[in-house]
Amino acid sequence: MATSDTDSETTDSETTRSDTDVVDGPLLQTEGLVKRFGGLTATDDVDISIEQGERVSLIGPNGAGKSTIINLITRRLDPTAGDIRFKGQSILGLSPNEVVQRGMSKSFQTASIFPTLTVRQNARIAALAAEHGSFRFNFLRHRNRYPEVEEVARETLDSVGLWDQRENAAEDLPYGDKRRLEIGIALAADPDMLLMDEPTAGMSPEETHSTVDLIEEVKEERGLTFLLVEHDMEIVFRVSDRIIVLNRGSVIAEGPPEEIRENPDVQDAYLGGVEQ
Numbered sequence: 001m002a003t004s005d006t007d008s009e010t011t012d013s014e015t016t017r018s019d020t021d022v023v024d025g026p027l028l029q030t031e032g033l034v035k036r037f038g039g040l041t042a043t044d045d046v047d048i049s050i051e052q053g054e055r056v057s058l059i060g061p062n063g064a065g066k067s068t069i070i071n072l073i074t075r076r077l078d079p080t081a082g083d084i085r086f087k088g089q090s091i092l093g094l095s096p097n098e099v100v101q102r103g104m105s106k107s108f109q110t111a112s113i114f115p116t117l118t119v120r121q122n123a124r125i126a127a128l129a130a131e132h133g134s135f136r137f138n139f140l141r142h143r144n145r146y147p148e149v150e151e152v153a154r155e156t157l158d159s160v161g162l163w164d165q166r167e168n169a170a171e172d173l174p175y176g177d178k179r180r181l182e183i184g185i186a187l188a189a190d191p192d193m194l195l196m197d198e199p200t201a202g203m204s205p206e207e208t209h210s211t212v213d214l215i216e217e218v219k220e221e222r223g224l225t226f227l228l229v230e231h232d233m234e235i236v237f238r239v240s241d242r243i244i245v246l247n248r249g250s251v252i253a254e255g256p257p258e259e260i261r262e263n264p265d266v267q268d269a270y271l272g273g274v275e276q
């Protein structure tokens, strides 16, 4: 991991996202990422690279290390070794919130919803939270941001199809709509990259259908870059430009959906382990 004087003295403006962010090279890159839990190696020397605008899925059997990678990328876990770069800069010195302010959001955390507030209030809070850095550090320039926050909240609820339900308490929404609100909350931050960890877990077939439709819509409309962890292969094959396959902490294959579908190593891994 490379450190320098400036790394250890991150200034306020550096932790805040700016419109002048220039991505030269991959948007997200992990290099030699290792995570050990005691004697168990959950991720072993993982190199992942995601370009701006790419839609990538991370798949693999149970215990392959998918959630560990997401937790490392979102800074909920510290790696044992290796580096993670977002927009060309190492994020290992950042907190999870600072990573969000740099432009990486994770969706599908039920904890992100305030249950007793209305749908609209939830969207406003998300829009405000996304502005938090600039409010704090460029207060004069942004003191009249409230109409903008209102506009972001409206657009967000429109795009996830919840505008008509804006005055309902979030806790009263059906399960599938709650998940849509979670997507909305992640999108209100206008992320450069969205991480989704099993977005359709626990959904009925209809809810799964409408959530996948929503992911596709967002993908088309916003040209969003995302990394999706998902067990449902139909969803993975439908929404991904590229699929990365993990097995026992290591990347065993990556490529476009049609290539992955035919890959014998991948088929073996799903049939209960790769024997080599």
Ligand SMILES: Nc1ncnc2c1ncn2[C@@H]1O[C@H](COP(=O)(O)OP(=O)(O)OP(=O)(O)O)[C@@H](O)[C@H]1O
Binding pocket: 037, 040, 041, 042, 060, 061, 062, 063, 064, 065, 066, 067, 068, 069
């Ligand atoms: N906090 C932890 N402490 C100890 N071991 C852990 C911890 N988190 C994960 N592991 C272990 O690391 C390995 C990878 O787990 P991880 O949850 O990343 O896999 P996964 O691919 O997300 O699995 P699943 O598809 O079942 O969610 C597993 O063997 C798991 O038991």
